[in-house]
Amino acid sequence: MEFNKIISVTGKPGLYQVVSQSKNAIIVESLIDNKRLAINTTQNVSLLENIAIYTYEEDVPLLNIFKSMFEKTEGKEAISHKESAKKLEAFFTEVLPDYDAERVYTSNIKKVIQWYNSLVKSGMDFSKIEATTEEVESEQ
Template sequence: MEFSKIIAVTGKPGLFEILSQTKTGVIVKSIVDGKRFPITATHNVSLLENIAIYTYEEEVPLAKVIKNIADKENNGESISHKEKDSTLISYFGEVLPNFDEERVYASNIKKVIQWYNSLVKAGFDFSTLNEKQAVSSEEEE
């Protein structure tokens, strides 16, 4: 499973892996239960690799945030996304110090933690995130 092929779909719980493209959209597979179905152009879709989290200095790619959580938790599950907002904010501060508390809401943190835990359950290899970051930062130079 490649991070670049994982998407979130508005209105559908969980994360999905893009399997193939069709004339009207894409065929995806749920990373939780493995069910396959089409996603059409009418759905709002977000590629996880295109998502970034605001800090006071810059926007940090979601891949780096997820890698930070994986490092903190030794690639195991993190706290539940159903914890109190104050607990989630404190936890997120450990994972991404200096995140912009005015622009990153508790609901955003819940979603990131929920996605991370979904990736853990799906057996995602978090070590691949470092390789991709190294490649993308070399291209920028």
């Protein structure tokens, strides 16, 4: 499973892995139940690779946050996304201490933790994922 092929689809629960593309749709496979479906080009789709979280300094890519969560939980699932807002925010502060609390809502934190847990259940090993080529090139 490649992190750069994982997407979220607005209005559909869970995460999906892109399997292939056609002219009018993207063929995806659910990470929850491995069912395949076609996502129409009119539906909103977000690549997890392109999502970042606001901090007081700069935006932090979601992959970096997942890697930090992976280290903190030692490769296991994090706390449940259904925990109280205070517990979720406390956990997220440990993972990303300088996140912008005014622009990052509890609902965002819930979503990030839910996505992380889904990816860990699916066997994603964040310790083996490298930065994408674009990020590597911009750092040089």
